[in-house]
Amino acid sequence: MLEIKDLHVKIEDKEILKGVTLTINPGEVHSIMGPNGSGKSTLSQVLAGRESYKVTSGSITFKGKNLLELAPEQRACEGIFMAFQYPVEIPGVANTYLLREALNSRRKYQGLEPLKHVEFIKTVKEKMKNLKIDESMLNRSVNEGFSGGEKKRNEIFQMQVLEPELCILDETDSGLDIDALQVVADGINSMRNSKRSFIIITHYQRLLNYVVPDYVHVLIDGKIEKSGNKELALELEEKGYAGIGEQLQTAS
Amino acid sequence: MSVDIEQLAEQEYKYGFVTDIEQDIAPKGLNEDVIRMISEKKNDPQWLLDWRLKAYNHWLTMDVPKWPNITYPEIDFNDISYYAAPKIKEKPKSLDDIDPELKETYDKLGIPLEEQKVLAGVAVDIVFDSVSLITTFKEKLAEIGIIFCSISEAVQEHPDLVRKYMGYVVPTHDNFYAALNSAVFTDGSFVYIPKGVRCPMELSTYFRINAENTGQFERTLIIAEQGSYVSYLEGCTAPKRDENQLHAAVVELIAYDDATIKYSTIQNWYPGDKDGKGGIYNFVTKRGRCIGKRSRISWTQVETGSAITWKYPSCILEGDNSIGEFYSVALTNNHQQADTGTKMIHIGKNTTSTIITKGISAGFGQNTYRGLVQIGKNAENSRNYSQCDSMLIGDKCGAHTFPYIEVNNSTAQMEHEASTSKIGEDQIFYCQQRGLSAEDAVSLIVNGFCKDVFKELPFEFAVEAERLLSVSLEGSVG
Numbered sequence: 092m093l094e095i096k097d098l099h100v101k102i103e104d105k106e107i108l109k110g111v112t113l114t115i116n117p118g119e120v121h122s123i124m125g126p127n128g129s130g131k132s133t134l135s136q137v138l139a140g141r142e143s144y145k146v147t148s149g150s151i152t153f154k155g156k157n158l159l160e161l162a163p164e165q166r167a168c169e170g171i172f173m174a175f176q177y178p179v180e181i182p183g184v185a186n187t188y189l190l191r192e193a194l195n196s197r198r199k200y201q202g203l204e205p206l207k208h209v210e211f212i213k214t215v216k217e218k219m220k221n222l223k224i225d226e227s228m229l230n231r232s233v234n235e236g237f238s239g240g241e242k243k244r245n246e247i248f249q250m251q252v253l254e255p256e257l258c259i260l261d262e263t264d265s266g267l268d269i270d271a272l273q274v275v276a277d278g279i280n281s282m283r284n285s286k287r288s289f290i291i292i293t294h295y296q297r298l299l300n301y302v303v304p305d306y307v308h309v310l311i312d313g314k315i316e317k318s319g320n321k322e323l324a325l326e327l328e329e330k331g332y333a334g335i336g337e338q339l340q341t342a343s
Numbered sequence: 344m345s346v347d348i349e350q351l352a353e354q355e356y357k358y359g360f361v362t363d364i365e366q367d368i369a370p371k372g373l374n375e376d377v378i379r380m381i382s383e384k385k386n387d388p389q390w391l392l393d394w395r396l397k398a399y400n401h402w403l404t405m406d407v408p409k410w411p412n413i414t415y416p417e418i419d420f421n422d423i424s425y426y427a428a429p430k431i432k433e434k435p436k437s438l439d440d441i442d443p444e445l446k447e448t449y450d451k452l453g454i455p456l457e458e459q460k461v462l463a464g465v466a467v468d469i470v471f472d473s474v475s476l477i478t479t480f481k482e483k484l485a486e487i488g489i490i491f492c493s494i495s496e497a498v499q500e501h502p503d504l505v506r507k508y509m510g511y512v513v514p515t516h517d518n519f520y521a522a523l524n525s526a527v528f529t530d531g532s533f534v535y536i537p538k539g540v541r542c543p544m545e546l547s548t549y550f551r552i553n554a555e556n557t558g559q560f561e562r563t564l565i566i567a568e569q570g571s572y573v574s575y576l577e578g579c580t581a582p583k584r585d586e587n588q589l590h591a592a593v594v595e596l597i598a599y600d601d602a603t604i605k606y607s608t609i610q611n612w613y614p615g616d617k618d619g620k621g622g623i624y625n626f627v628t629k630r631g632r633c634i635g636k637r638s639r640i641s642w643t644q645v646e647t648g649s650a651i652t653w654k655y656p657s658c659i660l661e662g663d664n665s666i667g668e669f670y671s672v673a674l675t676n677n678h679q680q681a682d683t684g685t686k687m688i689h690i691g692k693n694t695t696s697t698i699i700t701k702g703i704s705a706g707f708g709q710n711t712y713r714g715l716v717q718i719g720k721n722a723e724n725s726r727n728y729s730q731c732d733s734m735l736i737g738d739k740c741g742a743h744t745f746p747y748i749e750v751n752n753s754t755a756q757m758e759h760e761a762s763t764s765k766i767g768e769d770q771i772f773y774c775q776q777r778g779l780s781a782e783d784a785v786s787l788i789v790n791g792f793c794k795d796v797f798k799e800l801p802f803e804f805a806v807e808a809e810r811l812l813s814v815s816l817e818g819s820v821g
Contacts, residue, residue: 163772164778164779166776173776175776178773179767179773181773181774181791182792183788184787189774189777189787192787193777193778194778196777196779200778232791253777253778
C-alpha cells in the first residue's frame with residue numbers, strides 16, 4: 092500500500108530524514124520508535140503533506156500513486172489519516188461540523204452522495220459510546236477546552252468515523268493514563284482488518300502491549316537502523332536506544 | 344473600459360458588470376443650481392427644497408473630518424455628478440414596464456423582481472443609482488396600514504410624516520457627510536408601521552450604483568409606532584471601476600413604546616481591485632432612537648465590500664427599559680480599510696445594550712473598531728455587554744480597537760471582552776488533513792468566528808452572508 096524509497100527530507104536548512112526506506116502492505120501494523128529528534132514526527136508530517144517539510148530526494152507511493160504530487164486534502168481523501176501528536180484547537184467550529192465536512196469531502200472524492208444528517212449522527216453516537224466520549228462533545232468546538240487525553244481520544248474517534256486505509260498515529264499514547272490508554276487501544280484494535288494499515292509512532296512499549304505490531308522499526312538520526320517484530324520493542328525497553336546503537340556498531 | 348482577464352477568470356466580484364442603458368446624468372459639480380435641479384427632478388415641495396439648501400449652506404461651513412483611522416486621497420466634491428437615473432418616460436406601474444436591460448441586471452444580481460419568484464415573504468424596493476424603480480408588495484402591505492415605498496414617493500404621498508421625522512434622529516448639522524446627504528439625497532426607502540402591527544414580511548431595499556463618476560446619497564427613514572415590529576434588510580452592489588465612487592447615506596430609525604426595529608445590512612459594494620484601485624467609499628450615518636419605553640432597535644451588518652467603510656450604526660436609548668443591539672462582521676481584504684463600530688447612548692433607566700463585533704483582516708486590509716458606550720447621569724441600572732473580536736489572516740494586515748466608555752451613573756454594569764486571533768497554519772493543515780481544501784478550511788474557521796453575528800440575520804440572508812464572506816476571502820490564503 093505504501094512504499095517509501097530512500098526518502099530525504101529537510102526543514103529550513105536542516106536534513107532530518109536521511110534515506111528512509113519502508114514498505115507497508117495492507118493489513119499490517121508497523122511501529123516506528125526512536126529517540127527524540129530522530130525524525131519520527133517528520134516522517135508523519137511528510138506523509139500527511141505538510142509544506143514546510145521539503146522532500147529533497149526519494150519517493151513515496153501510495154496505492155500506486157505518487158503521493159508527493161498530491162495536496163494534503165487529496166491524500167486525506169485517498170485514505171490517509173493522521174492522528175496528530177498535538178491536535179490544534181479551532182474555536183467556533185463544532186466538532187460534528189468539521190467531521191461531517193471531512194466525511195462528505197471524502198465521499199465526494201469517491202463519487203458518493205453526502206451522508207444524510209440523521210445517518211451521520213447515528214454512526215457518530217455509536218462510536219462515541221465505545222470510546223467513552225461524552226455526547227456533549229458533539230457541539231463543542233474542535234478540541235477547545237479539551238484535556239490532553241480528550242484530544243487524543245477525539246483523534247481516534249475521528250479516525251473511526253472517517254474509516255481511512257492508512258492510519259498514522261503520531262505519539263497517540265503520550266499523556267494518556269492507563270484507563271485512557273486501554274480505551275484508545277481498543278478503539279485502534281477494533282479497526283484492524285486485512286485492508287487497513289497502521290503506522291504507530293511511539294516512544295514507549297506501553298501501547299504496543301495492547302496494540303501488537305507486526306513490525307517494529309527503529310529510527311535513529313533520520314534512518315531506519317533496525318527492523319524486527321514485536322520482540323524488538325521489548326528489547327528496546329530493556330536496552331534503550333543506546334543499546335541498539337552499540338549492537339549496530341559491533342555488527343559493523 | 345478595459346477588462347482584466349485574470350480578474351474575470353478569478354471571478355472575485357461577480358457584480359462588477361455595468362448595465363448598458365441610457366441614463367439621465369447631471370453634469371458634475373456641487374452648487375445651489377445642482378441642488379435645485381435635483382429638487383426639481385424629484386418634484387420636491389418647497390419645504391424640502393428649503394431644507395436641502397439650508398443643509399448645503401451649513402455644509403459649506405464644515406471641515407472634512409480627519410480623525411478616522413483611514414487614509415484616502417482628498418475628495419473633490421465638484422468632480423462628482425449628483426444625479427443619475429435610467430431614462431424612463433414614466434414610473435413603471437408594473438414589472439412589464441421595466442426596461443428589459445434592467446430586469447436582466449437584477450436577474451444577474453439574483454434579485455428577483457417578479458413577486459412570484461421573490462424569496463418567500465420578502466418585499467423589495469429597488470434603487471438604481473438615484474431612483475427607486477419599483478417596490479414590490481406595496482399594495483398588500485398598504486392593506487394593513489404599512490407604508491413601504493421610496494422616500495421620493497413618501498414625500499409626495501405622505502409629506503406630513505416625512506416632514507416630521509426626517510432629520511429627527513440625524514439632524515442636518517450632525518456631521519459633514521450627513522449635511523452633504525441632506526442637501527443632495529436622491530432616494531431611499533420609507534417605512535411606516537402603524538400601532539400594534541407586526542409587519543408580516545421582511546422588507547428590503549436593494550441599492551445598485553451603475554453610472555460612472557456619480558455619488559450615491561440615499562436616505563432611509565423607518566418609523567415603528569407603539570407595539571409594532573419590522574425586520575428590514577438592505578443589500579448593495581456596484582460595478583468594477585478604476586475610480587472611487589462616494590456613497591454617503593443617512594438612515595434614521597424611530598421606535599415608540601414596545602416597538603422593535605431589526606435593521607440588517609449586507610454590504611457588498613465594489614471593494615477595489617487587489618492593488619487597491621477603485622472601489623466605493625462607504626461613508627454612512629445610521630442612528631436609531633429608542634424613544635419609547637421597552638422599545639428595541641437592533642443593527643446587524645455584514646460589511647464585505649467597499650474600498651473604505653466608515654460607519655457607526657448607533658442607538659439612543661431614551662425610553663426606560665429600551666434595548667439597543669449591534670452585531671457586526673467587517674471584512675477587509677487586499678487594500679480595503681474599515682473604521683466602523685457603534686455608539687450606545689444610555690439615557691433612560693434600565694436600558695440595555697449589546698455589542699458583538701467581529702473584524703476580519705486579510706491581505707493588506709486595515710480594520711478598526713471604534714465604539715462608544717455612554718451612560719448618562721439619569722440612566723439608572725443600565726447594562727452593556729461588549730465583545731470585540733479580531734481575526735487576522737496572514738501577516739500584512741492590521742486590526743485596531745478603540746473602545747470608549749463614559750459612565751456618569753454609578754449603578755451601571757459594563758462588561759467588555761476583546762480577543763485577537765490569527766488563523767494559524769496549524770489549523771488550516773489540520774482541516775486539510777481531514778480532507779478540506781485550504782480555502783474551505785479558512786471559510787469554515789471564519790464562519791465559525793462569525794457565527795454569533797450571522798445568527799442575528801434573517802435566515803435567507805444568513806446563507807447569503809456566509810457565501811459572500813467565503814467569496815470575499817478568496818485568495819487570502821497562500
